[in-house]
Amino acid sequence: MLSFFPTPYPDEILYSVFARYHARSGNIKPDETLQELFNSRNIIVRPDLPYNLSYLIKNLPLLSQHTLESLIQKHTLYPMYAVFMPDSKSAILGYMKGELGTYIYRGIASSVYLPKYFRFCPKCLFEDLHTFGEAYWHRLHQTPGVLVCTIHDVVLNDSIVPIWNNKWYQVGIASLENCPISNVTRNYSESTKEWLRLIASDIEWLMTCDFKSLPSKELDWFHIQYIVLLIKRNLATLDRQVYEQGLRQKFLSFYGSEFLEALGINVSNNNINLFKIFRLHLE
Structure with missing residues (x-):
């Protein structure tokens, strides 16, 4: 013990x-x-x-x-x-x-990618040092898709500590040495930053919501909702065939390449795989 x-x-x-x-x-x-x-x-x-x-x-x-x-x-x-x-x-x-x-990773390893390095918010870093006497790695900041601190509304920085690091015992403290604030400053357009704020806020809600109190939905239910919306927008047929090229163009136009590339989505050569969620259980 x-x-x-x-x-x-x-x-x-x-x-x-x-x-x-x-x-x-x-x-x-x-x-x-x-x-x-x-x-x-x-x-x-x-x-x-x-x-x-x-x-x-x-x-x-x-x-x-x-x-x-x-x-x-x-x-x-x-x-x-x-x-x-x-x-x-x-x-x-x-x-x-x-x-x-x-x-653990059977079936999910290819679906979710962690950032390469531990991320941190400079303002959280100094506040933690002041409040607790040491800094630490925030869970939300390491969550895929979160690039903005939801508390301080600033873009997260990369530390110099790889997140997949066998030397876990050396990375417990987000020290000033490991978190050089001048090392990574990303400049995004205001529209991209607004998208990043929305994504971070939504992910924070997902991470903290008590889903036990909410009705459970299977993946098929979400699949059907997507298909219905696509049909309404003339992007799919009644027999669930998706017009992939049209959807891809509208997706790029709506979000913009800067935002998608910030999330690690390769927008070149039509290399956006949007269609797994639409093909669910159809084969």
């Missing part, structure tokens, strides 16, 4: 909490920390969907207020995956609780 466990800061990603534990534990070797946290020296500490969390809960100090559900819902990216994968969310949750972490 652990003698202590750091209290996660507001919106802190659990990956960061593990690294803060390691820094305070006095352990020289990271595998010693893994053994204390997870009863295993061989697990891979993942930034988005950590696993072996049932062992972590069992190892927490007596009187700890942390629950498995609260850590997963508030400090991992599970809510983002669960919203768009209703058929798989129970399996993902089970893998996160148990030891089969290598199975």
Whole structure:
């Protein structure tokens, strides 16, 4: 049983909490920390969907207020995956609780891409240093599609710390050294920044909403809604055939290439795959 466990800061990603534990534990070797946290020296500490969390809960100090559900819902990216994968969310949750972490990405690895580097908001960084005495990695800032801080309305910066980093124990603190503010300043048009604000706000809602209280919809339901809207706009036929070229042109015209490229969508050579959601269960 652990003698202590750091209290996660507001919106802190659990990956960061593990690294803060390691820094305070006095352990020289990271595998010693893994053994204390997870009863295993061989697990891979993942930034988005950590696993072996049932062992972590069992190892927490007596009187700890942390629950498995609260850590997963508030400090991992599970809510983002669960919203768009209703058929798989129970399996993902089970893998996160148990030891089969290598199975987590079956079916989702090609669908969701994390940023290359940990992201940070300069204003959050200094506020955290002032409030808590240290900075940390905010969960929302690492969520795919979020490029703007919803609190301060500024474009997020890239740190120099790779998000897929086996040295998880070294990246718990978003230090000034790791977060050079002058290193990455993106300039977007005002229309693109407005889109980025809307996307970030919507993702924040998805990450924090209690979907247990809302009616559950299967993916087929969303598929049908899209098809109906396309038919109304003369972009699909009654037998669900989508006019791909027309849809792609309208999509580009509506959002603009700058916004799409900011999200990592390659708009050259008609390389936008819009049609997986429209082909769902049609084959």
